[in-house]
Amino acid sequence: MDVDRRNNITVVGDPQGRPVVLAHGFGCDQNMWRLTVPALAGNHRVVLFDYVGSGRSDLSAFSEDRYGSLDGYAQDVVEVCAALDLRDAVFVGHSVSAMIGVLAADLAPDRIGALVMITPSPRYIDDDGYRGGFSAEDIDELLASLEANYLGWSAAMAPVIMGNAERPELGAELTGSFCATHPDMARVFARTTFLSDSRDDLKTVSVPTLVLECTQDAIAPREVGAFVHRAVPGSTLVTLDATGHCPHLSAPEATNEAITAFLAGLR
Template identity: 85%
Template sequence: MDIARRNNVTVTGNPQGPAVVLAHGFGCDQNMWRLTVPALARDYRVVLFDYVGAGRSELSAFSEERYSCLDGYARDAVEVCEALDLRDAVFVGHSVSAMIGVQAAAMAPERIGALVMVAPSPRYIDEDGYRGGFSNEDIDELLASLESNYLGWSAAMAPVIMGNADRPELGEELKNSFCATDPDMARVFARTTFLSDSRDDLKSVQVPTLVLECTQDVIAPREVGSFVHQAIPGSTLITLDATGHCPHLSAPEATNEAITAFLADLR
């Protein structure tokens, strides 16, 4: 299958510039980066795509076996990079896509030369010596609710995940994005996301890495950002003046400023 069609690949910006790949998180699609693209388009070749099962991807390509682990999504990312023959691209991953980017960089080090991790979490479940933000019971309840009533779960959880209660339109947008995702495919991605444990993968990162966290984030509390930063040698941690789990939507200026400054330092 043609990868560009399968993953709804969009390429914009400066065709002569270094490549920046923008990867969305669970329940989202490439449209979530629309406030970031203009900040990059003048100087960079900007690549956007939808994971299979999300957005306008080719849904017939979905395989529960492939997408029941982060490796399957990382293969999507690598295959997009291969199809465009990208070299040393900067992979900007939101939420679970930050960990997908780590795996993709390990799979194809010649394709990905730097990482930007926006609100990352390598593990969502607490355990001794590690705070992910959720207990096992929390995650079990979250997944059970999602699987029994996906639309109801989306309506309830989107505003919580987005934060910014004084700007309800942001939560509404995330809810609409969740609801536009096929429930069966969302169920697979949710289990893959919330049951994942990528902590050991962080030690293998050998590329320049920027970690962006928010001051308040119910999905990825600040202890997680600190953990990721400490686990990746030489990484940079920036705490954005932003709340919620989607700073590229709720605080695009601060998010874009941090990303573009990091990219400028790479050149």
């Protein structure tokens, strides 16, 4: 398989700079990073890609068996890094991609040397002593609605996920991105995302890690950010003065400032 074509890889910035891999979340694609790339490209080799089933990826490469778990997406990340021979890259993952990055770093420690987790959640469902933000019944209803009418679900949920109701153009953009994702593949990715439990995987992280959370986030409440910070040894937690689940779109200046400060502090 041609990994470049499969994942629609794009490389920009300083070819001699430390690699930074930007990984989008569910229902999105690499275009969601357009406000982040300019802040990084001057000093870094910036790598963007689309997960299979998203954006301009090769849809013929989709396999429900492979992408029915986060491990399949993590394997894609490792193969993208290998195809470009990346070493000591910084992996920036939004939402579910933060957990995918944890798995990829464990699979290929020579290729991923630091993590930036933007609004991560290792488990969306509440558990004893853990608040993920949703009950099991909530997630069952969410997935049933998505599977019954994906376009309708997208139109209803994307503005909630984005937040910032006073800026409807942001919710409209996320709705458009969701609707552009192949429904059958989106259903698989959604189940993989919302039913995953990566809490134990956080204990394996041994690289410098930045956790970015928002003051208000309907998908990943602040209790989740605190949990991730406690679980990842030596991690740094930054609470952005931002609302919603996609601060790289709703508050790009604050997000970029936090990421570049973290990068500047890496050895």
